Amino acid sequence: MNIGEAASESGLSAKMIRYYERIDLIPASRRTQAGYRVYRENDVQVLRFIHHARDLGFSIEQVRTLLELWRDRNRPDGEVQGIARTYIDVLNARIAALLAMHDALSYLAEHCDDSEQPPGPFLDDLPPLPA
Incomplete structure (x- = not known):
């Protein structure tokens, strides 16, 4: 194609x-x-x-590493497992941050009214999304 x-x-x-x-x-x-x-x-x-x-x-370099893992069938299993676990940890951190954002936004949607009161400071407590 x-x-x-x-x-x-x-x-x-x-x-x-x-x-x-x-x-x-x-x-x-x-x-x-x-x-x-x-x-x-x-x-x-x-x-x-x-x-x-x-x-x-995932960054370009992280994607490059993942593709290299897939292409190199002779790489030692321990190395593959170590890299995979590192990426799993990164994904778990992102999942936790996204869930915190979800919960905060859900709270905002459920508890805000039509008044002109700005949202509470709870938005300041949101964790940043990990890279």
Whole structure:
């Protein structure tokens, strides 16, 4: 498929796909004799993974590490487990922060009225979302 179809299938823009190729996050695509990029279904699966990981807040370098783990079948299991546990910890911290935000916003929605009273200071107590 061409880059437009790969973009549509993966949820990424063609511009982002070209950017990911330029920074070597994904390998350069195969090209037709006319120079057009050609993608296979496996390429689109990788692009979908990248899209979802970025939506979840993973950095480019974290995504790069995850892709390297997937590609390197000879990496020691202990190393893979260590990296996976680190990312699980990051996800758990984000989940906790998102739940705190959810609870605070739910409280605000349930307890505010139509008066011109500003929200209480409880919003100041919200934890920042972890990176």
